Amino acid sequence: MPASSQERLPAGAAPTARSATSPGAIPAAADPPVVRDVLEAADITRALTRIGHEIVERNKGADDLVLLGIPTRGVALARRLADGITAIEGTPVPAGALDVTMYRDDLRLRPARSLRHTEVPAGGIDDKVVVLVDDVLFSGRTVRAALDALNDLGRPRTVQLAVLVDRGHRELPIRADFVGRNLPTSMSESVRVLLTEVDGTDAVRIAQARKGAAVR
Amino acid sequence: MKRHLLSAADLTRDDALLVLDTAEELAQLANRPIKKLPTLRGRTVVNLFFEDSTRTRISFEAAAKRLSADVINFSAKGSSVSKGESLKDTALTLEAMGADAVVVRHGSSGAPHRLAYSGWIRGSVLNAGDGTHEHPTQALLDAFTMRRHLGGSVDGRRITIVGDVLHSRVARSNVLLLATLGAEVTLVAPPTLLPVGVDGWPCSYTYDLDAALPKSDAVMMLRVQRERMQAAYFPSAREYSRRYGLDARRFRLLPEHAIVMHPGPMNRGMEIAAEVADSDRSVIVEQVTNGVSVRMAVLYLLLGGREPVEVNA
Numbered sequence: 467m468p469a470s471s472q473e474r475l476p477a478g479a480a481p482t483a484r485s486a487t488s489p490g491a492i493p494a495a496a497d498p499p500v501v502r503d504v505l506e507a508a509d510i511t512r513a514l515t516r517i518g519h520e521i522v523e524r525n526k527g528a529d530d531l532v533l534l535g536i537p538t539r540g541v542a543l544a545r546r547l548a549d550g551i552t553a554i555e556g557t558p559v560p561a562g563a564l565d566v567t568m569y570r571d572d573l574r575l576r577p578a579r580s581l582r583h584t585e586v587p588a589g590g591i592d593d594k595v596v597v598l599v600d601d602v603l604f605s606g607r608t609v610r611a612a613l614d615a616l617n618d619l620g621r622p623r624t625v626q627l628a629v630l631v632d633r634g635h636r637e638l639p640i641r642a643d644f645v646g647r648n649l650p651t652s653m654s655e656s657v658r659v660l661l662t663e664v665d666g667t668d669a670v671r672i673a674q675a676r677k678g679a680a681v682r
Numbered sequence: 683m684k685r686h687l688l689s690a691a692d693l694t695r696d697d698a699l700l701v702l703d704t705a706e707e708l709a710q711l712a713n714r715p716i717k718k719l720p721t722l723r724g725r726t727v728v729n730l731f732f733e734d735s736t737r738t739r740i741s742f743e744a745a746a747k748r749l750s751a752d753v754i755n756f757s758a759k760g761s762s763v764s765k766g767e768s769l770k771d772t773a774l775t776l777e778a779m780g781a782d783a784v785v786v787r788h789g790s791s792g793a794p795h796r797l798a799y800s801g802w803i804r805g806s807v808l809n810a811g812d813g814t815h816e817h818p819t820q821a822l823l824d825a826f827t828m829r830r831h832l833g834g835s836v837d838g839r840r841i842t843i844v845g846d847v848l849h850s851r852v853a854r855s856n857v858l859l860l861a862t863l864g865a866e867v868t869l870v871a872p873p874t875l876l877p878v879g880v881d882g883w884p885c886s887y888t889y890d891l892d893a894a895l896p897k898s899d900a901v902m903m904l905r906v907q908r909e910r911m912q913a914a915y916f917p918s919a920r921e922y923s924r925r926y927g928l929d930a931r932r933f934r935l936l937p938e939h940a941i942v943m944h945p946g947p948m949n950r951g952m953e954i955a956a957e958v959a960d961s962d963r964s965v966i967v968e969q970v971t972n973g974v975s976v977r978m979a980v981l982y983l984l985l986g987g988r989e990p991v992e993v994n995a
């Protein structure tokens with residue numbers, strides 16, 4: 467059975483336990499990870515409002531703008547950003563979803579995952595300014611997969627990247643154009659974004675994963 | 683999911699729904715300019731067909747190619763099989779060539795099982811129809827098609843399967859899968875064309891088509907498989923068609939929303955009238971389209987991830 471698609475979560479913060487076959491993935495219940503909230507609901511709203519303004523400023527308006535969120539939480543963030551930009555500029559900004567599962571470079575490392583919904587807005591992406599939206603930028607591999615996926619969907623004029631949290635530790639030459647918050651983290655920590663649409667609450671959490679627990 | 687797909691009974695309800703949901707996402711690919719995904723790049727899928735097939739082989743080939751797998755087509759005609767090579771030696775040859783998956787159609791029931799569990803090959807085995815036994819991907823594409831037309835789920839839906847159940851691997855796989863998914867299946871056939879032991883199947887059966895049609899959400903007509911018949915199962919083709927063919931009169935007995943299906947190939951005028959096959963409630967052509975998406979889903983779920991850990995290997 468496919469694991470859930472919460473790639474950035476180490477086992478300690480995952481709501482669903484991973485397959486029992488993956489070594490070291492299940493922490494002992496008696497040793498809970500240390501969890502702290504680094505962003506609260508109001509911080510997230512402010513960060514998204516600022517990013518919305520930055521996107522408009524950088525592109526001199528909202529013409530030809532298409533926001534594509536990477537499931538799961540990137541999609542909710544893309545919708546919020548689109549709503550915010552629509553409010554700023556007065557013209558509706560399309561938002562959609564881009565599933566990158568089939569383009570990932572780590573498919574063979576885990577059992578086959580279930581696919582998420584891809585939804586490209588009616589106008590397509592050809593000659594548009596596409597802003598990819600994700601919750602956490604970490605290794606950069608998800609974004610690389612997203613760039614490949616975009617390539618098969620059309621040819622945007624420009625592709626930009628907006629993330630709520632940049633936690634560092636890039637493994638590829640990829641950077642974000644718009645960042646909500648830079649969070650210097652250690653590899654043993656996990657960063658988790660919670661959003662009302664998905665999780666019932668808004669927060670960004672850092673958890674100290676248990677020693678030896680698999681973090682990616 | 684298991685490592686192989688040999689029978690519709692191998693699929694749990696969750697597995698089956700995962701295949702159908704995955705196929706639903708992959709069906710979107712048909713609307714894109716580039717109908718290809720890089721997911722199975724560098725992997726080899728062998729189509730091993732000992733029996734004739736048009737749509738199943740092409741469908742599997744298209745599915746594998748859209749996932750960027752390399753496809754090797756093998757048909758018994760024009761191969762060393764016609765010189766007397768055994769299934770085992772053919773399998774060892776494929777293994778030596780590094781097949782990651784073998785899609786097999788064979789005239790003998792159980793041949794895919796033999797291939798999967800004999801230790802001859804390491805790859806996944808997908809049953810593309812064996813004898814009169816099973817054809818699981820056909821059942822999946824049928825369920826997929828039904829789901830799309832019957833409000834997103836087949837749970838509680840009434841499906842009627844009509845015709846040569848005895849020789850039909852499609853019927854058996856459909857009954858097993860649809861029962862898993864919660865549908866109520868009714869088989870309709872002359873007594874001579876119902877298999878022995880049908881009482882143990884998770885479905886009901888009747889000999890009266892006219893009575894079953896008004897209660898059906900979907901009706902699936904099966905071809906009379908004359909090539910497998912060594913005895914007289916009914917007096918004449920004309921009499922069979924009169925009693926078990928879906929003609930225009932019977933078509934009107936169906937509820938407004940009901941769909942007409944056929945796994946193909948059709949014998950127009952025999953089990954289904956041409957005007958019914960071409961009506962707007964016939965989804966027969968769509969079944970073929972959906973076959974590619976469903977087979978992509980199966981190939982992805984069997985080959986796309988890490989190899990499953992064999993528990994009893």
